Amino acid sequence: MKAFAALFTAVDQSTKTTVKTAALAEYFRTAPDDDRLWTIALFSGRRPKRAVTTTQLRGWAAERAELPLWLLEESYPIVGDLAETIALLLPPASRDSDQSLSQWLAALSDMPNRDLDERKRFILEAWDQLDETGRFLFNKLITGGFRIGVSRKLMTRALAQATGQDEAALALRLMGDWTPQSTSWHALVESPDPEENESRPYPFYLAYQLDDGPESLGPPEDWLAEWKWDGIRGQLILRGGSHHVWSRGEELMTDRFPELARAADFIPPGHVFDGEIVAWDGAQPQPFNTLQQRIGRKTVPKKLLKEAPVILLAYDLLEADGQDLRDTPLARRRARLDALLADLPPDAPIRPSPRLTFETWEGLAETRATARERRAEGLMLKRLGAPYLAGRKKGDWWKWKLDPLSVDAVMIYAQQGHGRRANLFTDFTFAAWDGNDLVPFTKAYSGLTDAEFNKITSWVRRNTLQRFGPVRQVKPELVFEIAFEGIQPSPRHKSGLALRFPRMARWRHDKPVQEANTLADLQALLAAYG
Amino acid sequence: MTEPVLSFTERGIYCPAGDFHIDPWRPVARALITHGHSDHARPGHGAYLATEAAAPVIRHRLGDIPLDTIRFGERRQIGRATVSFHPAGHIPGSAQIRVEVGGEVWVASGDYKLAPDGLCETFEPVRCHAFITECTFGLPVFTWRPQHEIAAEINDWWASTAAEGRYCLLGAYSLGKAQRLLALLDPEIGPILTHGAVENTNAVLRAQGYALPDTHHVTPDLDIKAHPGALVIAPPSALGSTWARRFGRASTGMASGWMRMRGVRRRRGADRGFVLSDHADWPELHEAIRETGAERIFATHGYTEIFARWLNTQGYQAEVVPTEFGGEEDAADAAEDAA
Numbered sequence: 010m011k012a013f014a015a016l017f018t019a020v021d022q023s024t025k026t027t028v029k030t031a032a033l034a035e036y037f038r039t040a041p042d043d044d045r046l047w048t049i050a051l052f053s054g055r056r057p058k059r060a061v062t063t064t065q066l067r068g069w070a071a072e073r074a075e076l077p078l079w080l081l082e083e084s085y086p087i088v089g090d091l092a093e094t095i096a097l098l099l100p101p102a103s104r105d106s107d108q109s110l111s112q113w114l115a116a117l118s119d120m121p122n123r124d125l126d127e128r129k130r131f132i133l134e135a136w137d138q139l140d141e142t143g144r145f146l147f148n149k150l151i152t153g154g155f156r157i158g159v160s161r162k163l164m165t166r167a168l169a170q171a172t173g174q175d176e177a178a179l180a181l182r183l184m185g186d187w188t189p190q191s192t193s194w195h196a197l198v199e200s201p202d203p204e205e206n207e208s209r210p211y212p213f214y215l216a217y218q219l220d221d222g223p224e225s226l227g228p229p230e231d232w233l234a235e236w237k238w239d240g241i242r243g244q245l246i247l248r249g250g251s252h253h254v255w256s257r258g259e260e261l262m263t264d265r266f267p268e269l270a271r272a273a274d275f276i277p278p279g280h281v282f283d284g285e286i287v288a289w290d291g292a293q294p295q296p297f298n299t300l301q302q303r304i305g306r307k308t309v310p311k312k313l314l315k316e317a318p319v320i321l322l323a324y325d326l327l328e329a330d331g332q333d334l335r336d337t338p339l340a341r342r343r344a345r346l347d348a349l350l351a352d353l354p355p356d357a358p359i360r361p362s363p364r365l366t367f368e369t370w371e372g373l374a375e376t377r378a379t380a381r382e383r384r385a386e387g388l389m390l391k392r393l394g395a396p397y398l399a400g401r402k403k404g405d406w407w408k409w410k411l412d413p414l415s416v417d418a419v420m421i422y423a424q425q426g427h428g429r430r431a432n433l434f435t436d437f438t439f440a441a442w443d444g445n446d447l448v449p450f451t452k453a454y455s456g457l458t459d460a461e462f463n464k465i466t467s468w469v470r471r472n473t474l475q476r477f478g479p480v481r482q483v484k485p486e487l488v489f490e491i492a493f494e495g496i497q498p499s500p501r502h503k504s505g506l507a508l509r510f511p512r513m514a515r516w517r518h519d520k521p522v523q524e525a526n527t528l529a530d531l532q533a534l535l536a537a538y539g
Numbered sequence: 540m541t542e543p544v545l546s547f548t549e550r551g552i553y554c555p556a557g558d559f560h561i562d563p564w565r566p567v568a569r570a571l572i573t574h575g576h577s578d579h580a581r582p583g584h585g586a587y588l589a590t591e592a593a594a595p596v597i598r599h600r601l602g603d604i605p606l607d608t609i610r611f612g613e614r615r616q617i618g619r620a621t622v623s624f625h626p627a628g629h630i631p632g633s634a635q636i637r638v639e640v641g642g643e644v645w646v647a648s649g650d651y652k653l654a655p656d657g658l659c660e661t662f663e664p665v666r667c668h669a670f671i672t673e674c675t676f677g678l679p680v681f682t683w684r685p686q687h688e689i690a691a692e693i694n695d696w697w698a699s700t701a702a703e704g705r706y707c708l709l710g711a712y713s714l715g716k717a718q719r720l721l722a723l724l725d726p727e728i729g730p731i732l733t734h735g736a737v738e739n740t741n742a743v744l745r746a747q748g749y750a751l752p753d754t755h756h757v758t759p760d761l762d763i764k765a766h767p768g769a770l771v772i773a774p775p776s777a778l779g780s781t782w783a784r785r786f787g788r789a790s791t792g793m794a795s796g797w798m799r800m801r802g803v804r805r806r807r808g809a810d811r812g813f814v815l816s817d818h819a820d821w822p823e824l825h826e827a828i829r830e831t832g833a834e835r836i837f838a839t840h841g842y843t844e845i846f847a848r849w850l851n852t853q854g855y856q857a858e859v860v861p862t863e864f865g866g867e868e869d870a871a872d873a874a875e876d877a878a
Contacts, residue, residue: 021801023810076679077852083845084678089802097680097799158805431802459806 012040013048013110014142020158030167033159037171042194043111049197050189051155052164054259060120061128063091063152069129070095073136086424086479089431092148099136099144106138111189117150118190156428162400172198177212177399185209186261207248210255211281211327211335212399216389216406223370223390223409233339233393234365234373235324236385237408239297239495239509240287241304245321245359247273247280248331254286262286264307266319268358275357276349281328282321283397284362289320291355294384296539297509298497322362323350324389327397335397339405342397380411381538386494387411413492413510414534416526417517419447420487423469424480426454433462434469434481437513439491441504443528447485450504450531456492456513465516488525490514496535504528506535544620544638544645545671547837547860552647552671556640557620559588561647571622573649574633575600575714588615590624592660592747593632596714599743611660627651628662629817630715631749637665646831647671650840652816653823656686658722658749659715664830671837671860672828675818676796677846683796683820690723693813696792701729701768706789710775710809713737715817717772718744718751720794726752730766733757734773734782757785778809796820828855 019032037045050056071078081098088094108116113135120128135147149155165183169176179198185208187197219226226232242257243266252273254262263269266286287294288303299317303309326346327335334342343364350361365388367373377388387410395405418439426435436454440447457465468487475482495509546553551563559569566583573579573589575596580589587606589597594608609615611634614623619641624634629650636647646667655661693709700707711717713736721741724731731754733741738756745751755761757771763785777783778791793809796816804812819827828836828850838847839860850857 024808074679080679080845080849083842084680087678087842088680088800093801094680097682427802429802429805431800431806433806 010106010108010110010113010139010143010146012036013044014140014146016048017146017157018142026163029159030163030170033164033167034170037168041109041111043189044109046189046192046194046197047111047114049164049168049183051150052159053161053183054155055188056153056155057114057118057150058121059153060117060151061132065125065129066095066132066148066151067091069132070098070136073133074098074100082478087432089425089427089429092152093145095148096141096145102137102139102144104138106143113147114150114189168198174198180212180399181209184212184255184259207251208246208253208261210244210246210253210259211283211333211397213242213244213257213283214398214406215257215401216408217401217403219390219407219409223373223407226390226407229367229370229373231393233343233391234367234376235362235389235391236365236380236383237387237389237410238285238287238294238322238362239384239386240285240294240300240322243284243286243321244327245269245272245282245284245323247276247278249278265303265309267309268314268319269321271357272321272359275353275359277330279328279331280326280349282323282346282359283325283327284321284323284359286319286321288317294322296384296497297495298499298507319358321359323359324362325397338394338396339391340393343393377409377411410494413494413514414496414538415490415492415514416441416530416534417488417520417524418451418491419485419522419525420483420489421447421449421485422480423465423483430462434466435462437489439489440485441526441528441531442523448504448528450502450506450528451491451493451508451511453489453491453511453513457516461516486522488517488520488522490517495538496531497539498535504531506531506539541641544640544643544669545647552860554617554620554638554640557617557622557638559617559620560584561636561638562649569617571636572597573627573636573647574630576630576650579649588622590632590634593634595743595747596632596740599739600714625665626660626663628653628655628659631659631718631744631747633659633715635663635665637667643668645669645671646833648673648827650675650818651827652819653827654683654686656719656722656817658719662827664827666832668833669835669837670828670831670833671839672824673818674824674838674841674843674846676816676820677824677838677842677849679821681796681799681816681820682822683814683816686723686815689794689813689815693720693723693792693794694725694728696790696811697724697770698728700790701770704767706763706768706786707770708778708783708786708789708791709770709772710778710791710793710807711737711772711795713774714740716794716815717741717774718749719817720772720815721751721754724752724770729768729770730755732761732763732766732769732771734771734777736774736777737772775807 016032016036020029023029067081071081085091085094136144139147165180166176169179244255246253252270254266254269256262288300302313303317326342329345347361365376380387390407390409392405418441420437421440422438423434424436426433438449438452440449469481469483472484473481491511492514493508493511497507499507542555550560550565550567552561559571560567561571562573562579563570564581568585570584571588574593580597582601587604588609591608591610594606609624611624611626614621621639623637625637627633627635627649629652635649638645644667646665648671650673651662653662697707711720717737733754733756741751791809792811792813793807794813794815796818797803798812799814834856836850836855836857837860843859847857847859
């Protein structure tokens, strides 16, 4: 663990990407195979199975620190990270340990097979032989979400530097459903055989937001326009007679969307599609909340299959007849895609996402204005001459979204944030007027500057009416413009509705609290766009 | 029932028997001041009383005020109250204020720390019946490592940054923390430069006889290139400013108790965070309270509600002091500078 802790410290002590990458590359050059394999796994979102619950962890930590649990619970929102809170609370270690990262992880991975007493003993002993940084990392491995300032992209770049391999090729190799138990450093990094894994997806190409108009993009004829669907980005892989569906977050979703299996009836093996999974009503996508019922379900009841059937609206062809097409220009990939899908019957679970024809940017802007009617969030613009790149790269793919909807709302509850927003009030609940009552209808966390969050934090401290654990009820005085992408009915909420992607567009210092929007205003938006 | 020795009013801590306030935040006729930080020593009072050691800085900051001074340990009668000032170990000249009325003793701690820092007068426990304690870091997650270890960390950072031919920019509050750091730095490593706000305070403290190493004031005329590998001490607010740009690709650091939390450290965007505080940590708060022998504890300035709740489970009769900050932690970034 010491070498890994030293790596973490080096990465954590710098705000500069080049310094972080160099530190990680050095680690990849020198660490033992098992440790570097686990390091790749951790920074690509793979974790050991959870050994204990966070409730158990809190209880044991309080016991070990000889503090009441409530004091730990009060400290947690202030520190903003449970793993860190526990690391800071525990008494100093009494021993030292030379166990490596992979040894700790092997032991952790074995814990789910052990009884509770054994797990507890293991955790307490670990805490007693790790220093503060070691404990923090150890706790992070348990509590999940191993985010410590190293992105997957940065890790891949460092690995490319350390091994002298091509970054894009490495990114491809690291995709898929391997675990440190199922492979080795050598098999994964040094002797890759891209054929060996039929399910392996390509790294997704991600678009940037177009903030100004498209005029700066050059002549319209260089560009392809499509609707930007509000579904789940996915890759459908048809190879060797089987099919696989991957999410952008590299989650295997094959079983969740059994409808897509039938794609293999219409398309020969050796094809990979990039597209959007949407709930389909036979003519157009259904609202996102219909699709939402399908998310998170590993098996799908028949009723739901019938009510919310999905299809893939395909917009790119990454592999055809076993050939990687990513280096061919989009115009040719798209032509092959359209040809491949042109004659499919209407009940095929895959269809091409339509190309929008346009002559001028002004004309396209008019099309974009009708996006909500088409159940789209806006437009995608893609350069016809561009290859399919990996990751978020500026220049060839742009999302040109509709302007968000917005309402003015009153802040009624505040809670402290996590991570770098620890000890700052950043998580708020907003309400709209219903007669003389304020009805909560959304939460929002983002959109303001650090300086604004600082101001609001000191305001919250002076204007707390009541505390419910970490949540403060505050004087209903501050008004914020809440921007959002969509609105849908939600019987679970008091307000009867739910917003999609709400965030604070600005702090309305100018707006008296009485002039905030009403529940009736929201219901009117729901009727128009829900 | 007799009136309490000290009470809590909207202007701050008040002594009815002596008709004076301690560190009031609104103008009053007579104010006893624990130390020169701006949240304790404010302008506009009719009369001030502070230690001889704290007076020069208070005059420097507040200008020509009606300020009377007192020596540490000296007793003075004010109305029916007997007052004396005792070292608090927070910054040079900082004091706790002891107030005795009819045999009952209350102590207002001001800000304090127990571990000697080599620069300011070391904290002195004062026996009392009731203790009004700050609790800026009144959570068990706040524990400090020994000062010499942090000093070594800072000097190592400076030496390795200087070896790369870069400057170190260290953010620290200009009164107290900056001078404490100066006393911890190893002048063998390189020259030490200071921001004007820090240098002005240095001059005041040097004139009083506090021993500080040589520093160079960063003025428009100063040739920075003549001081390669320098460490620059500046207020935290200067770190991201245009003022700091003259030092190019400097490595930045912050010294504060808040650096104990990774979230705050990252929010500050500094390369390095050094956990060095002029306030008591969790164990020190307990030690200080124990040594007063007091049964009644009033928690102010910090995580007051949590700390008071905890003390009540530990056999003390603890309450929260209502302050103008709403009676709870004023731990926002503004206060992080001084901690």
